[in-house]
Amino acid sequence: MTRRRGLFAVPGPPIGGYVPGGGPLHRIPPGPKLLALAAFAIAIVVTQQALAPIPALVGGLAALALSLIAAAVAGLRGRRLLRVALGFAVVGALVLAFQAWQHGPIRALTVTSGLFALVIAASAVTASTRAEEMVDAITRGLRPFRRLGVDPDRVGLAFSLAFRALPEAFRIAAESRDAARARGLSRNPRAYATPLVIRMVAHARATGAAMQARGLGDD
Numbered sequence: 001m002t003r004r005r006g007l008f009a010v011p012g013p014p015i016g017g018y019v020p021g022g023g024p025l026h027r028i029p030p031g032p033k034l035l036a037l038a039a040f041a042i043a044i045v046v047t048q049q050a051l052a053p054i055p056a057l058v059g060g061l062a063a064l065a066l067s068l069i070a071a072a073v074a075g076l077r078g079r080r081l082l083r084v085a086l087g088f089a090v091v092g093a094l095v096l097a098f099q100a101w102q103h104g105p106i107r108a109l110t111v112t113s114g115l116f117a118l119v120i121a122a123s124a125v126t127a128s129t130r131a132e133e134m135v136d137a138i139t140r141g142l143r144p145f146r147r148l149g150v151d152p153d154r155v156g157l158a159f160s161l162a163f164r165a166l167p168e169a170f171r172i173a174a175e176s177r178d179a180a181r182a183r184g185l186s187r188n189p190r191a192y193a194t195p196l197v198i199r200m201v202a203h204a205r206a207t208g209a210a211m212q213a214r215g216l217g218d219d
Contacts, residue, residue: 018126018128018131019075019076019080019128021074025074026074026128028128029137030129030133030134030137031137031141033129034125034134034141037122037125040117040118040121041118044059044060044063045114047060047063047114048060048114057106057109059110059114060109060111060113063114063117064113067116067118067120067121067124068081071120071121071123071127073124074123074125074127074128075127076123080127084120084123085116088119092112095108095111095115096108096109096112099111099112132160134159136156138152138159139153142155161207172196172199172200172203175199176195176199177192180192
């Protein structure tokens with residue numbers, strides 16, 4: 001990929017993309033990684049609810065440090081990690097401000113650090129696991145719930161579409177921003193947002209039409 005200016009043009013996979021490698025996390029099967037991610041999320045929530053404010057903050061920061069180590073092992077470093085952090089920045093700032101207003105700065109830092117730790121940990125999992133392998137693991141894991149009315153294949157299809165939609169969204173966003181810049185309208189939000197929304201809607205409609213042509217989503 002040619003290097004261009006801007007966040008979306010940084011070489012490498014977009015947020016949530018697979019990073020080829022042969023490290024320890026890459027060698028772990030996707031099922032155990034997903035279970036570990038779920039356990040990590042539960043541990044963060046329980047810690048924040050059960051501990052006093054200062055110990056809970058220490059726990060949140062420890063979880064963030066652990067997730068950053070996992071990200072480094074998965075190959076999510078430098079610009080790739082920066083992209084994940086910038087992708088979280090807007091949501092993180094809103095959460096931080098709201099929590100500070102409602103519960104004070106300690107609680108705000110605790111919740112935001114825990115949420116950021118989950119985002120980094122999830123990114124480490126996706127960076128070290130191919131999308132098709134993750135979808136297969138999810139589908140196999142849900143098969144015992146078929147008797148409860150769960151359709152593992154449909155759930156797997158939903159995850160597959162989600163994994164593919166994110167890189168496509170970043171590609172469209174990059175092209176829309178480059179087109180606005182080429183017309184000298186890089187500071188005009190409408191020149192960027194309007195074609196982005198139109199193209200994303202068109203992509204969603206095309207995906208829906210392709211699924212319908214294959215007989216999916218008819219019932």
